[in-house]
Amino acid sequence: SGPRPDTAPRVDSHCPYCALQCGMSLTAAASSGRSVPGPPEVQPRDFPTNRGGLCQKGWTAAAVLGASDRLVSPLVRRSLLDPAASGPAAVRDAVDTHDADPDPLVPVSWDTALDLVASRLAALAAEHGPESVAVFGGGGLTNEKAYALGKFARTVLRTPNIDYNGRFCMASAAAGMNRAFGLDRGLPFPLADLGGAQAVLLLGSNLAETMPPAVQHLAGARAAGGLVVVDPRRSATARLADDPAADQPAQGVHLAPVPGTDLAVLLGLLHVVLAENLADTAYLAARTTGFDDVARSVAAWWPERVESVAGVPAGELRRVARLLAAAAPVHGGAGAYVLTGRGVEQSTQGTATVTAAINLALALGLPGRVGSGYGAITGQGNGQGGREHGQKADQLPGYRKIDDPAARAHVAAVWGVDPDTLPGPGLPAVRLLRSLATPGGPRALLVHGSNVVVSAPNAGAVIERLGLLDLLVVCDFVPSETAGLAHVVLPVTQWAEEEGTMTSLEGRVIRRRAVVAPPGAARSELWILAELARRLGAPATLAFPTDPAEVFDELARASAGGPADYAGLSHARLDADEAEAGPGLFWPVPAEPGHTGTPRIFLDRFATTDGRARMVAVDHAGPSDEVRPGAPFYLVTGRVLQHYQSGAQTHRVAELERLVAEPYVELHPVLGFRLGLPDGARVRLTSDRGQVEATARWTDAVRPDTVFMPFHWSGAGSVNRVTTDATDPVSGMPEFKVCAVDVAPVPDD
Numbered sequence: 001s002g003p004r005p006d007t008a009p010r011v012d013s014h015c016p017y018c019a020l021q022c023g024m025s026l027t028a029a030a031s032s033g034r035s036v037p038g039p040p041e042v043q044p045r046d047f048p049t050n051r052g053g054l055c056q057k058g059w060t061a062a063a064v065l066g067a068s069d070r071l072v073s074p075l076v077r078r079s080l081l082d083p084a085a086s087g088p089a090a091v092r093d094a095v096d097t098h099d100a101d102p103d104p105l106v107p108v109s110w111d112t113a114l115d116l117v118a119s120r121l122a123a124l125a126a127e128h129g130p131e132s133v134a135v136f137g138g139g140g141l142t143n144e145k146a147y148a149l150g151k152f153a154r155t156v157l158r159t160p161n162i163d164y165n166g167r168f169c170m171a172s173a174a175a176g177m178n179r180a181f182g183l184d185r186g187l188p189f190p191l192a193d194l195g196g197a198q199a200v201l202l203l204g205s206n207l208a209e210t211m212p213p214a215v216q217h218l219a220g221a222r223a224a225g226g227l228v229v230v231d232p233r234r235s236a237t238a239r240l241a242d243d244p245a246a247d248q249p250a251q252g253v254h255l256a257p258v259p260g261t262d263l264a265v266l267l268g269l270l271h272v273v274l275a276e277n278l279a280d281t282a283y284l285a286a287r288t289t290g291f292d293d294v295a296r297s298v299a300a301w302w303p304e305r306v307e308s309v310a311g312v313p314a315g316e317l318r319r320v321a322r323l324l325a326a327a328a329p330v331h332g333g334a335g336a337y338v339l340t341g342r343g344v345e346q347s348t349q350g351t352a353t354v355t356a357a358i359n360l361a362l363a364l365g366l367p368g369r370v371g372s373g374y375g376a377i378t379g380q381g382n383g384q385g386g387r388e389h390g391q392k393a394d395q396l397p398g399y400r401k402i403d404d405p406a407a408r409a410h411v412a413a414v415w416g417v418d419p420d421t422l423p424g425p426g427l428p429a430v431r432l433l434r435s436l437a438t439p440g441g442p443r444a445l446l447v448h449g450s451n452v453v454v455s456a457p458n459a460g461a462v463i464e465r466l467g468l469l470d471l472l473v474v475c476d477f478v479p480s481e482t483a484g485l486a487h488v489v490l491p492v493t494q495w496a497e498e499e500g501t502m503t504s505l506e507g508r509v510i511r512r513r514a515v516v517a518p519p520g521a522a523r524s525e526l527w528i529l530a531e532l533a534r535r536l537g538a539p540a541t542l543a544f545p546t547d548p549a550e551v552f553d554e555l556a557r558a559s560a561g562g563p564a565d566y567a568g569l570s571h572a573r574l575d576a577d578e579a580e581a582g583p584g585l586f587w588p589v590p591a592e593p594g595h596t597g598t599p600r601i602f603l604d605r606f607a608t609t610d611g612r613a614r615m616v617a618v619d620h621a622g623p624s625d626e627v628r629p630g631a632p633f634y635l636v637t638g639r640v641l642q643h644y645q646s647g648a649q650t651h652r653v654a655e656l657e658r659l660v661a662e663p664y665v666e667l668h669p670v671l672g673f674r675l676g677l678p679d680g681a682r683v684r685l686t687s688d689r690g691q692v693e694a695t696a697r698w699t700d701a702v703r704p705d706t707v708f709m710p711f712h713w714s715g716a717g718s719v720n721r722v723t724t725d726a727t728d729p730v731s732g733m734p735e736f737k738v739c740a741v742d743v744a745p746v747p748d749d
């Protein structure tokens with residue numbers, strides 16, 4: 001269809017994908033008379049994170065709304081409607097084999113589907129206890145949905161077993177920040193603050209590919225020759241640092257450590273800072289505790305030792321430490337930032353690595369200062385808000401700890417329940433998935449906004465566990481691979497079909513707005529949870545409103561006084577702010593007259609009891625799955641520009657699929673030659689967990705000891721069949737980013 005008339009109403013909203021939450025305007029589709037309405041037209045708009053830019057995913061975001069296979073009706077396995085038909089166990093391999101499904105999902109009414117789900121949940125809970133039902137949420141859900149899901153799990157199901165896929169992406173950064181600062185907000189400052197920095201140390205983030213509009217905020221550091229990228233791969237972002245062909249006045253640095261050794265690099269950087277008396281001693285004395293222990297812990301990490309462990313030249317390490325120090329305020333610099341991403345966080349040493357990054361930043365006197373700091377680049381669209389409102393195993397709304405009696409009492413009062421009836425902490429995501437259908441483990445799983453069949457580590461084992469469940473219910477808007485295994489699939493609204501709020505990587509609370517009607521019988525999760533609560537006998541006093549504004553008001557009350565305080569916010573206030581060209585408000589926003597949010601936190605004090613940041617000594621131990629005979633190469637996983645997470649959305653966008661249609665493995669030409677794997681050959685990666693096959697791509701962007709594969713594909717091309725589900729002992733975050741594999745040609749049939 002052609003462009004819409006200029007008179008068509010435009011509605012301001014944000015991209016449905018990543019945590020940059022780029023601002024865009026949407027033009028409502030004209031009524032098309034089809035069962036699936038035409039998608040809205042997307043135009044970028046000026047917003048502080050994207051300043052008018054969008055990546056390919058953003059430009060094409062509307063296409064997924066009109067995907068030809070949108071779910072438009074509840075679906076139930078035929079055998080559950082007709083017990084004489086073959087049972088659901090017979091279809092477990094369908095996700096791999098694509099064989100004709102002997103027990104297909106068939107369309108039913110909402111009443112039929114919800115009655116069936118409620119009766120089965122009630123029966124399981126009665127027979128095996130409330131812990132037999134588990135809930136798995138998502139970092140893409142709106143704040144309102146994440147809040148309602150946590151409340152539903154803890155008050156209606158009364159199960160402790162709720163966690164979400166944010167455990168895969170932000171848990172280590174959150175744990176590290178909570179430990180050091182007493183609070184976790186991914187960026188404790190506006191993203192645009194980076195623009196004035198003289199140096200930015202970016203560890204394990206390929207934002208040039210995952211969130212391209214963010215690159216503009218690195219312009220200052222690039223111009224000053226102060227961009228340092230730590231990544232075993234010469235990623236698009238690494239090339240920004242020191243590409244001699246790039247049009248930039250000074251060159252930064254790309255450090256390419258052996259996979260799994262980022263922590264050693266950080267220890268070495270701090271060693272140099274201390275050995276060369278570059279630390280901000282006045283700041284350390286005034287604003288931190290634990291420095292002496294940390295100083296002792298890095299004493300043995302001299303640069304030559306780091307070089308022997310991580311393969312990073314000692315001279316480069318010294319250069320980077322001096323470059324960062326020169327940019328720090330204590331030395332008269334214009335400011336420096338230390339930023340971490342999934343590359344260093346998705347590790348069994350993830351929390352320790354974040355801690356080491358924070359220690360380095362603290363030693364240089366950066367956090368809690370205007371124009372300098374430490375931050376984590378959140379990935380998922382609502383990765384920040386998704387972890388604040390109660391779908392995390394150990395937390396209640398407002399980022400309160402579930403084992404804190406005062407927090408339980410406050411939230412229980414808002415919910416109108418006895419605090420003693422609220423369950424305690426549940427299992428973090430990987431352990432939760434591993435426990436499914438084990439003796440005493442959950443026998444039913446409700447999945448909301450997550451595609452664990454593709455996105456979970458050691459995915460083959462996850463598929464096996466899902467196949468053993470008595471009940472798997474998946475709420476989604478497209479038939480994801482996980483929905484393909486479900487007993488019941490419930491079609492939900494998404495993005496431009498719904499009202500709500502998201503919280504960006506900066507802690508900025510922003511509005512998502514509806515511009516098109518949902519297709520068919522798709523309904524919001526808020527309505528589904530309310531209907532299930534009613535069917536499960538929740539008392540009338542336990543309200544599950546379906547109006548997102550009403551849910552938000554309750555969320556705001558539940559968060560009041562907590563670390564992530566939204567009490568001063570409402571949909572109406574956010575709308576009014578935007579009408580005056582305001583770009584959203586940063587939490588905390590307490591309910592105080594005139595409070596306009598907190599763009600920069602920690603300026604006066606950290607959120608610890610004494611207001612000082614905690615420095616904690618950590619040490620390098622290496623990855624859990626180290627290379628060895630039989631598995632002699634490192635596998636690193638990541639994303640590509642054109643696809644998002646499990647690909648459930650972006651594989652349904654023709655323009656994106658045309659650009660990158662198939663899984664591939666990047667390997668160095670030296671390795672390809674040695675293994676007899678020419679560019680374009682079929683390559684097989686094998687680990688202790690499983691195998692994956694893809695097309696070989698030669699590139700000198702990867703180390704000769706390392707292969708790289710993106711994780712957006714399922715079935716035989718699913719790299720998470722190979723990744724390890726070993727987790728960080730503090731955060732529970734899995735080690736997606738490095739494991740040991742064998743690399744070989746796919747044998748001819």
Ligand code: SF4
Nearest residue numbers: 015017018022055058
């Ligand atoms: Fe959307 Fe992220 Fe791309 Fe912006 S960078 S358009 S938020 S996917």
